[in-house]
Amino acid sequence: MRRPDKQRLTVLGASGSIGVSTLDVVARHPERFEVxxxxxxxxxxxxxxxxxxxxxxxxxxAGAADAKALAAKFSDAGLDTEVLTGPTALQRVAxxxxxxxxxxAIVGAAGLAPTLAAVRAGKRILxxxxxxxxxxxxxxxxxxxxxxxTLLPIDSEHNAVFQSLPADYAGSFAAKGVRRIxxxxxxxxxxxxxxxxxxxVTPAQACAHPNWVMGRKISVDSATMMNKGLEVxxxxxxxxxxxxxxxxxxxxxxxxxxxxEYADGSVLAQLGNPDMRTPIAHAxxxxxxxxxxxxxxxxxAIGRLSFERPDSKRFPCLPLAYQALAxxxxxxxxxxxxxxxxxxxxxxxxxxxxxIADVIAAVLxxxxxxxxxxxxxxxxxxxxxxxxxxxxxxxxxx
Ligand code: NAD
Ligand code: MG
Numbered sequence: 183m184r185r186p187d188k189q190r191l192t193v194l195g196a197s198g199s200i201g202v203s204t205l206d207v208v209a210r211h212p213e214r215f216e217v218x219x220x221x222x223x224x225x226x227x228x229x230x231x232x233x234x235x236x237x238x239x240x241x242x243x244a245g246a247a248d249a250k251a252l253a254a255k256f257s258d259a260g261l262d263t264e265v266l267t268g269p270t271a272l273q274r275v276a277x278x279x280x281x282x283x284x285x286x287a288i289v290g291a292a293g294l295a296p297t298l299a300a301v302r303a304g305k306r307i308l309x310x311x312x313x314x315x316x317x318x319x320x321x322x323x324x325x326x327x328x329x330x331x332t333l334l335p336i337d338s339e340h341n342a343v344f345q346s347l348p349a350d351y352a353g354s355f356a357a358k359g360v361r362r363i364x365x366x367x368x369x370x371x372x373x374x375x376x377x378x379x380x381x382x383v384t385p386a387q388a389c390a391h392p393n394w395v396m397g398r399k400i401s402v403d404s405a406t407m408m409n410k411g412l413e414v415x416x417x418x419x420x421x422x423x424x425x426x427x428x429x430x431x432x433x434x435x436x437x438x439x440x441x442x443e444y445a446d447g448s449v450l451a452q453l454g455n456p457d458m459r460t461p462i463a464h465a466x467x468x469x470x471x472x473x474x475x476x477x478x479x480x481x482x483a484i485g486r487l488s489f490e491r492p493d494s495k496r497f498p499c500l501p502l503a504y505q506a507l508a509x510x511x512x513x514x515x516x517x518x519x520x521x522x523x524x525x526x527x528x529x530x531x532x533x534x535x536x537x538i539a540d541v542i543a544a545v546l547x548x549x550x551x552x553x554x555x556x557x558x559x560x561x562x563x564x565x566x567x568x569x570x571x572x573x574x575x576x577x578x579x580x
């Protein structure tokens with residue numbers, strides 16, 4: 183039943199870290215939000231719990247066996263959530279007529295097609311899935327302009343930049359006196375680990391982020407700083423920011439989530455405890471502000487905020503991302519795909535931590551960057567890079 187006073191939501195990737203935080207905020211404001219669809223690829227038991235709690239019209243899973251088991255569970259309990267399967271179902275629930283807002287929180291390239299479906303349907307898109315924008319930035323932004331969809335950044339850095347830019351910022355640094363975007367980075371778990379020790383790093387160590395609790399892929403990206411590289415590319419597209427005006431600053435406390443520097447020397451920042459419910463709630467309620475359960479920031483208890491420049495020897499993935507952004511065309515698509523393959527190989531114990539950057543560099547060297555006129559070209563570049571990356575992984579002794 184449609185309730186016109188509520189914001190109607192699809193959460194793509196509901197069972198993930200961002201999905202769980204999103205539903206936590208939603209549950210605090212039942213008068214504001216109605217959940218229409220939830221999707222998950224794994225952790226189906228968690229998805230089932232979420233469905234019993236939020237009673238969506240649709241639940242989407244990947245496999246037929248999962249779908250059957252879930253449908254039986256719902257029918258036994260008298261819950262009338264319909265279970266759908268497969269990639270086309272993801273696109274369908276992202277573009278439903280009566281959905282207002284889509285939280286795009288699938289990890290990696292798998293999120294591109296459903297997020298683009300939401301863009302094409304003119305939805306309000308809350309973008310956590312940075313890989314979609316990195317791999318298809320020009321196409322994504324062109325589709326957004328064409329459909330009139332609204333894009334609100336969930337990534338904490340981009341949400342902070344969004345909050346620190348003028349409300350009427352329309353993509354022009356010059357018109358609004360913006361000089362630079364300063365993206366902060368915690369430096370991850372290995373900021374001070376001696377380089378020679380990085381060779382033997384395990385997935386568990388790489389996933390133990392000092393400040394944020396996140397999914398495994400983004401945790402490894404944070405440890406290599408490819409996450410920041412992807413975020414530089416994400417900032418380029420979101421804010422129409424020239425690459426040489428996007429600077430990365432290491433800030434280990436993760437209290438300042440990012441900053442905008444203006445021509446008059448002013449630097450505006452957004453601060454808060456490192457808890458994704460803040461940017462999620464900001465985007466969900468924008469332009470209003472709502473409660474999140476996030477603890478108030480106690481600056482005196484934190485005591486000190488520190489900053490340093492990133493070391494490109496320790497974090498070669500960061501210059502690789504700038505290199506791909508400068509090359510343009512399909513280079514960011516290749517970078518993203520090679521990174522996904524390398525991170526998966528590292529998490530499976532088939533690649534050493536330090537070789538992640540080598541695999542990405544090998545793919546950028548071997549595969550030429552081509553123009554990306556349409557989605558087929560994006561998906562083609564993604565496929566070629568995955569094959570080249572798998573070969574590069576197979577060549578590396580661990
Ligand atoms: P996660 O691994 O915890 O969750 C990913 C979600 O995507 C899960 O629901 C999973 O079931 C689903 N999924 C995975 N593969 C899929 C596939 N092939 N098809 C359909 N669904 C699939 O990841 P996360 O940490 O929640 O991150 C999600 C996205 O948000 C990523 O793009 C990440 O970079 C971005 N992000 C996360 C954080 C964070 O704090 N976790 C912060 C900023 C940005
Ligand atoms: Mg981030």
